[in-house]
Amino acid sequence: MENSNAISKIQDAIxxxxxxxxxxxxxxxxxxxxxxxxxxxxxxxxEMCVSEISEFLSITQSAVSHQLRILKSSNLVKxxxxxxxxxxxxxxxxxxxIIDCGMEHITE
Amino acid sequence: MENSNAISKIQDAIxxxxxxxxxxxxxxxxxxxxxxxxxxxxxxxxEMCVSEISEFLSITQSAVSHQLRILKSSNLVKxxxxxxxxxxxxxxxxxxxIIDCGMEHITE
DNA sequence: TAAATGTATGAACAACTGCTCATATATGCA
DNA sequence: TGCATATATGAGCAGTTGTTCATACATTTA
Numbered sequence: 001m002e003n004s005n006a007i008s009k010i011q012d013a014i015x016x017x018x019x020x021x022x023x024x025x026x027x028x029x030x031x032x033x034x035x036x037x038x039x040x041x042x043x044x045x046x047e048m049c050v051s052e053i054s055e056f057l058s059i060t061q062s063a064v065s066h067q068l069r070i071l072k073s074s075n076l077v078k079x080x081x082x083x084x085x086x087x088x089x090x091x092x093x094x095x096x097x098i099i100d101c102g103m104e105h106i107t108e
Numbered sequence: 109m110e111n112s113n114a115i116s117k118i119q120d121a122i123x124x125x126x127x128x129x130x131x132x133x134x135x136x137x138x139x140x141x142x143x144x145x146x147x148x149x150x151x152x153x154x155e156m157c158v159s160e161i162s163e164f165l166s167i168t169q170s171a172v173s174h175q176l177r178i179l180k181s182s183n184l185v186k187x188x189x190x191x192x193x194x195x196x197x198x199x200x201x202x203x204x205x206i207i208d209c210g211m212e213h214i215t216e
Numbered sequence: 217t218a219a220a221t222g223t224a225t226g227a228a229c230a231a232c233t234g235c236t237c238a239t240a241t242a243t244g245c246a
Numbered sequence: 247t248g249c250a251t252a253t254a255t256g257a258g259c260a261g262t263t264g265t266t267c268a269t270a271c272a273t274t275t276a
Contacts, residue, residue: 010153011164014146021149022142024210029140033264034133038122041129045118050223056119063265065224084222084273094213101209102132105202141234158253171235173254192243192252 030074031098035059036067043077044096047089138182139206143167144175151185152204155197 014021031037035057042048042056050068054061068088071077078091090096122129139145143165150156150164158176162169176196179185186199198204 007154007156007160010150011160013153014150015164018142018146020211020214021145023214024207025140025142025145027210027213028136028145032133032137032140034126034130035264037129037133037136038126042118042122045121046115048115051221052115052119056123059264060266061223062225062267066264069224081273084220086223094216098209098213099132101206102135103128105135105206106128106131108202143234159251167234168236169253170237170255174234177254189243192250194253 027074030071030076031102033067035063036071037099039064039067039071040076040090040095041099043088043090044099047087049082049085049087051085053088135182138179138184139210141175143171144179145207147172147175147179148184148198148203149207151196151198152207155195157190157193157195159193161196 031040038057039053042053050061050064053068054064057064068077072079072088075091076095077088079086079088081087139148146165147161150161158169158172161176162172165172176185180187180196183199184203185196187194187196189195
């Protein structure tokens with residue numbers, strides 16, 4: 001099929017920035033799981049320790065811990081220790097923005 | 109572990125709106141794949157037919173078709189026929205907004 | 217120091233995802 | 247009407263994902 005020139009340019013742009021869009025997909029993948037989204041939403045309201053998060057999701061402490069590890073290694077959350085507890089919080093405000101952005105689509 | 113009152117309220121809110129956050133995760137899941145993201149990004153620039161999209165992704169026409177079906181059944185894209193071609197385009201501007209929102213996080 | 221509490225981690229597994237291949241359907245054209 | 251082109255779809259498969267279970271590690275307290 002013969003391309004119009006305009007579409008060729010779009011295709012070039014996407015091919016050139018291929019890695020960028022893979023990062024984008026990788027980012028959205030983090031929000032693409034109900035447990036993780038709920039964790040992130042909770043953390044937009046307040047920092048929390050693992051057992052607090054574990055309480056209101058119907059999954060075990062272990063599962064929460066696994067998910068938090070993913071979120072931390074992706075730099076969406078950060079931690080500090082407070083005695084026996086590890087307190088998780090959002091790294092920055094991007095998470096909040098992204099969630100709000102998606103919510104607007106859902107609740108239109 | 110004993111909850112602070114504030115955290116209890118957050119947990120209640122999240123439990124009550126559980127389905128909402130599952131929809132949110134479902135939405136982000138659509139953006140959580142490189143092929144789909146590239147398709148959506150392309151469509152923010154111009155409507156396109158299947159074979160055009162198929163050209164610049166290194167996947168087959170069949171794979172593109174499968175992904176477009178997913179995007180269509182989620183109401184992110186819509187179609188019209190033009191002769192032998194099916195032209196795909198974005199349903200509304202939310203996709204654009206969501207992509208921009210994620211890009212800001214990536215390219216900070 | 218021993219027990220209790222909070223968190224992290226590895227293995228295993230079922231469910232899901234995205235791709236390919238083969239093939240069906242739909243339209244346009246000779 | 248027959249053939250070429252464009253798209254859709256089902257089956258099958260390999261890779262990924264999210265959970266659980268068992269257990270290890272870290273900190274506090276008796």
